[in-house]
Amino acid sequence: MTTEPDRSAGAAEQRGAATATAPPEDPPPADRPAVASAGRPKVGMADLIFKNLTRTAGLGLLALIVVIAVFLVLHATDALSANTGNFLTTEEWSPNASPPKFGVAATLYGTVVSAAVAMIIAVPVAVGIALFITVYAPRQLSSFLGYIVDLLAAVPSVVYGLWGLLVLAPHMKGIQLWLNDYFGWIPLFDADSVGRSLFVASVVLAIMILPIVAALSREVFLQVPIAHREAALALGATRWEMIRVAVLPYGKPGVISASMLGLGRAMGETIAVALVLPASFDISAHILEPAGNTIAANVANGWGEANEIGRGALIASGLVLFVVTMIVNIIARAIVARRREFSGSAA
Amino acid sequence: MATRIDVTGLTAYYGKFKAVADVNLTIEPKNVTAFIGPSGCGKSTVLRTLNRMHEVLPGARVEGKVLLDGEDLYGAGTDPVNVRRTVGMVFQRPNPFPTMSIYENVIAGLKLNGVRKKALLDERVEESLRGANLWEEVKDRLGRPGAGLSGGQQQRLCIARAIAVEPQVLLMDEPCSALDPISTLAIEDLITKLKSSFTIVIVTHNMQQASRVSDTTAFFSLEKTGDPGRLVEFDKTSKIFTNPTEKRTEDYVSGRFG
Numbered sequence: 001m002t003t004e005p006d007r008s009a010g011a012a013e014q015r016g017a018a019t020a021t022a023p024p025e026d027p028p029p030a031d032r033p034a035v036a037s038a039g040r041p042k043v044g045m046a047d048l049i050f051k052n053l054t055r056t057a058g059l060g061l062l063a064l065i066v067v068i069a070v071f072l073v074l075h076a077t078d079a080l081s082a083n084t085g086n087f088l089t090t091e092e093w094s095p096n097a098s099p100p101k102f103g104v105a106a107t108l109y110g111t112v113v114s115a116a117v118a119m120i121i122a123v124p125v126a127v128g129i130a131l132f133i134t135v136y137a138p139r140q141l142s143s144f145l146g147y148i149v150d151l152l153a154a155v156p157s158v159v160y161g162l163w164g165l166l167v168l169a170p171h172m173k174g175i176q177l178w179l180n181d182y183f184g185w186i187p188l189f190d191a192d193s194v195g196r197s198l199f200v201a202s203v204v205l206a207i208m209i210l211p212i213v214a215a216l217s218r219e220v221f222l223q224v225p226i227a228h229r230e231a232a233l234a235l236g237a238t239r240w241e242m243i244r245v246a247v248l249p250y251g252k253p254g255v256i257s258a259s260m261l262g263l264g265r266a267m268g269e270t271i272a273v274a275l276v277l278p279a280s281f282d283i284s285a286h287i288l289e290p291a292g293n294t295i296a297a298n299v300a301n302g303w304g305e306a307n308e309i310g311r312g313a314l315i316a317s318g319l320v321l322f323v324v325t326m327i328v329n330i331i332a333r334a335i336v337a338r339r340r341e342f343s344g345s346a347a
Numbered sequence: 348m349a350t351r352i353d354v355t356g357l358t359a360y361y362g363k364f365k366a367v368a369d370v371n372l373t374i375e376p377k378n379v380t381a382f383i384g385p386s387g388c389g390k391s392t393v394l395r396t397l398n399r400m401h402e403v404l405p406g407a408r409v410e411g412k413v414l415l416d417g418e419d420l421y422g423a424g425t426d427p428v429n430v431r432r433t434v435g436m437v438f439q440r441p442n443p444f445p446t447m448s449i450y451e452n453v454i455a456g457l458k459l460n461g462v463r464k465k466a467l468l469d470e471r472v473e474e475s476l477r478g479a480n481l482w483e484e485v486k487d488r489l490g491r492p493g494a495g496l497s498g499g500q501q502q503r504l505c506i507a508r509a510i511a512v513e514p515q516v517l518l519m520d521e522p523c524s525a526l527d528p529i530s531t532l533a534i535e536d537l538i539t540k541l542k543s544s545f546t547i548v549i550v551t552h553n554m555q556q557a558s559r560v561s562d563t564t565a566f567f568s569l570e571k572t573g574d575p576g577r578l579v580e581f582d583k584t585s586k587i588f589t590n591p592t593e594k595r596t597e598d599y600v601s602g603r604f605g
Binding site for chain 1: 445
């Protein structure tokens, strides 16, 4: 559901390919094969085992993705054929009624909007944290903070979600009213009343994904060669200019990848969002109003009381989430690949 | 354009470690000055104090005075950013910005100075690349990544980038140590040509190079590991290499160092 299977599959594949194409060490010349191969039998064997291990891992991951997709499709077909609404455009979700009528429009909208707003909040803050740690902070503070961020990133995000839910969400009313007062002229922030809204869910999601995006971005910025940073400084760049000229462009692909991991988490997040949102099925541009639902939250809320058609419907919505995640990843990879020759990997 | 540099009582530290002590020398304008000496003698450190790049490293600091045409680089009101715009630098390993094209690399410094006019930028790109003897090789592919050039071309691109902002002094920290002999020769020719416009200071491990390109030579050395490096002798290159005053200089330039 996150970008992880896709990425690691690619990586494993590449590794497999690299192993496969790498020339075997010291290929025995044809005229004295016995001596040469008898001299170093272990190397060939280890190589072969490793090659097959990596290949199996790579293919296994691809197979897993296919199996998941097939599973989702198989379990969704019955429900989809019984559906009296259009699965993609219907906002209503009544799969347990007879006749069943349901569609992912509202939950898909909620998923995409809450994840997108969460990214807009979290990514700049995460990049700021990473830049402070890698560029601005004095050395000792920097390694201490780096350690802390890595530690925070290792904590399951639901912990932050619960904190956001229990501590932060009750205090969100003021911020929402403020946004509504001053930016109400933007339809997005226009609201008749504020409450447990998509915006609150987004803030909770932002908190959940912040540590992982910050930790990965820090890792990326640490990779910027000192030579590039010094090159910028020697041209008379200030520290911020150095960041703009040398650090950010070099780190961009990595930050995009980090953001995609965060986005995957945000779109797949279940419990925290299910607890925030009132689980209403409507599409509204007013993200401060108490309304909304996401695919993942809907699965968590609805699974227990669903009948067979209901479960099929939820699985079908899972399939949509699966496809959306893939599309987002493909777009992100395309963005990264667009200027690959300028990525610094050639240097 | 070119400027005279007076160094007095310069001592540089890395944290508590005194890397080089009490250096006094005067670098004449439109001259090539070579810094030579064994590894660890502090010649690169001294070079980096001349544009305040030394202090970029954590814990590094400098005592003493460096006067650029009489103005103290380490004076209270002096901004290191301005110093670096006046004193350009070329590094040991070619370091063009990998995310930028050849064109963008050359104008990187100009853009930092706020130059935006396309016509002016175009003009300066050609001028700088011609100045760095690179124009003919890259004029048809200015939009290609700078990192795609050969090592020697990359180093000339870095020189073009450094001279594009029209500094008064050009510092070169072993600019040829990562290059093959042909690229090295290209850079040496370039140094001789650039001398007419800039004051050049070059650190080199290659004594033939020092004797080929420089007018004056500073020989640095250290007593033993852990001691700070010191300036042993500073004189005309011809004198340093043929008839040095100090025994240690003679031993070093004749290869009997040790």
